[in-house]
Structures are given as C-alpha cells and as structure tokens.
Amino acid sequence: MWTSRVGRVARLNACLAKVTRRRCTCSASAEEAYDLHRLSGPRLTDTVGQLKDLRIQEFKGSRYVVPSTVAFNLNGNGRTWDMIQSMGSVAIVLYHTELDAAIVVRQFRPPVWASQIGEDGRKPEVEAGFTYELCAGLIDKEGLSPKEIAREEILEEVGYDVELESITGITSYVHACAHLGTEEQIFYAEVDESMRASSGGGLSDDGEAIEVFALPMGQALSFVLESEVPKSAALIIGLQWLLNAKRAGGK
Numbered sequence: 232m233w234t235s236r237v238g239r240v241a242r243l244n245a246c247l248a249k250v251t252r253r254r255c256t257c258s259a260s261a262e263e264a265y266d267l268h269r270l271s272g273p274r275l276t277d278t279v280g281q282l283k284d285l286r287i288q289e290f291k292g293s294r295y296v297v298p299s300t301v302a303f304n305l306n307g308n309g310r311t312w313d314m315i316q317s318m319g320s321v322a323i324v325l326y327h328t329e330l331d332a333a334i335v336v337r338q339f340r341p342p343v344w345a346s347q348i349g350e351d352g353r354k355p356e357v358e359a360g361f362t363y364e365l366c367a368g369l370i371d372k373e374g375l376s377p378k379e380i381a382r383e384e385i386l387e388e389v390g391y392d393v394e395l396e397s398i399t400g401i402t403s404y405v406h407a408c409a410h411l412g413t414e415e416q417i418f419y420a421e422v423d424e425s426m427r428a429s430s431g432g433g434l435s436d437d438g439e440a441i442e443v444f445a446l447p448m449g450q451a452l453s454f455v456l457e458s459e460v461p462k463s464a465a466l467i468i469g470l471q472w473l474l475n476a477k478r479a480g481g482k
C-alpha cells in the first residue's frame with residue numbers, strides 16, 4: 232500500500248543510519264516505499280538467510296571476465312590501459328499493461344557487496360549487495376541473436392513468454408567504458424498475465440535467485456531518482472525512456 236512521502240523519507244533516513252562505506256542497505260525498504268508489488272521469485276530475506284561465507288578470494292581465471300592490459304601509442308607516447316574483457320549483454324524494459332507498471336528484478340550481486348568492504352576490511356551487511364535491475368542477460372548463447380537472448384531472459388527471469396516480433400530495440404550503451412567497454416543493447420516488450428509461462432526467478436542450476444516486482448508507473452520517476460536505492464544504469468536509462476514514451480503517448 233502506498234504510504235505518505237513523510238513515511239518514505241523516515242524509512243530512507245532509517246536506511247541511511249545503516250550506511251556501510253558509501254551506500255545504504257535499503258533494497259528491502261524501497262519495496263514498501265515505492266509500492267513495489269512482488270510478483271514472484273524468492274524473497275530477499277530467504278536469500279539472505281541462505282547466503283553464507285562471503286569473502287573475496289584470489290582470482291583463478293574465468294569464462295566471464297579476463298583482466299587484461301591494452302597497450303597503445305598516443306601522439307608518440309607509449310601508454311597502457313587496464314581493463315576487463317567480457318561479453319556484451321541485453322537488458323529489457325518490460326511494461327505490464329494490466330498493472331500499468333514496469334517490471335524490475337532484484338538479486339544479490341556479489342561485486343556490489345564486495346565493493347562496499349571497508350578499507351579496514353569490515354564487511355557490509357549481506358543486504359547491501361541486493362540491486363534493482365532490468366531483466367537482463369549476457370550474450371553468451373551460440374547461434375542466438377541479441378533479441379532472441381532477450382526473449383529467453385524474459386522467460387527465465389520473469390516468466391513471461393513474449394513473441395519475438397513484439398520485442399523492439401530502444402538503444403544501446405557502453406558498460407563502464409573505463410573498465411569494461413562492452414555494449415549493452417536495450418529492448419522493449421509489453422507483458423500481461425495471459426503470457427505467464429512460469430514464475431521466473433532465473434535458472435536455479437546457475438544459482439540464480441531473482442525476485443520480480445511490478446513498479447507502478449506513478450512511482451517510477453521517484454524510484455529512479457532516489458540515489459539511496461541501489462540500481463543498475465540500464466534500469467535508469469530504460470525507465471526514463473519508458474516514462475518519456477508514455478508521456479509522449481507513443482507506447
């Protein structure tokens with residue numbers, strides 16, 4: 232149930248009291264403050280209860296990221312630049328036509344948690360690693376176009392079976408251009424409960440525990456602009472686009 236702005240500010244202030252190094256742990260309270268309607272997936276509290284032994288260990292190689300150094304010569308000066316080679320990705324802005332809401336997901340992101348470990352080694356609360364995002368996925372499946380991967384991610388993460396032809400491209404952006412430089416393509420699709428094929432939640436074999444929410448369009452702008460709500464860049468870009476498209480009457 233939507234509550235007053237005064238109540239929301241009080242809750243966010245309470246979150247601020249829990250600030251770890253530089254970010255607050257208000258993933259959970261944003262749920263109430265912005266009237267997020269939980270559609271499916273494991274609850275944050277249950278996932279938190281199952282997350283144990285969090286720590287950083289030595290890098291031993293990966294199929295997802297390769298730390299590298301790029302050498303180049305600029306204007307006669309030999310230079311190098313350190314980077315992480317990785318894959319491109321897709322993210323999908325989902326509009327639920329019956330609920331007049333955007334679909335957002337929330338999951339535990341280990342790098343978000345780890346980046347908040349203090350200089351003194353103090354670990355943040357587990358809740359500090361939960362981040363709101365668009366439904367998204369890596370372009371890591373052979374033979375599938377980015378749009379086909381987007382369709383699969385919608386099915387896996389949020390549980391809607393969307394026709395490929397109804398998914399449209401919006402734009403793309405460069406991910407962390409000083410460290411990654413990969414492209415994330417952003418798509419748009421509309422969903423309703425007649426398209427529901429499963430509860431979503433991600434692939435449990437991959438250890439995914441993804442919570443799915445409907446964010447009422449009336450709350451979308453304040454949600455995007457609240458810096459205390461941990462969220463991905465694609466979510467900010469995508470929801471701003473959706474709000475603009477709705478305002479212009481184009482979608």
Ligand SMILES: Nc1ncnc2c1ncn2[C@@H]1O[C@H](COP(=O)(O)OP(=O)(O)O[C@H]2O[C@H](CO)[C@@H](O)[C@H](O)[C@H]2O)[C@@H](O)[C@H]1O
Pocket residue numbers: 295296319320321322364365367368369370415437438439463465
């Ligand atoms: N670095 C890593 N280390 C270990 N295992 C990993 C890993 N990256 C992926 N995986 C494994 O691969 C699975 C599938 O990942 P996805 O393709 O769903 O991408 P994800 O949603 O994590 O990131 C998508 O969403 C985010 C947020 O928008 C984008 O940043 C990202 O580019 C996009 O793919 C994960 O559940 C995990 O098991």
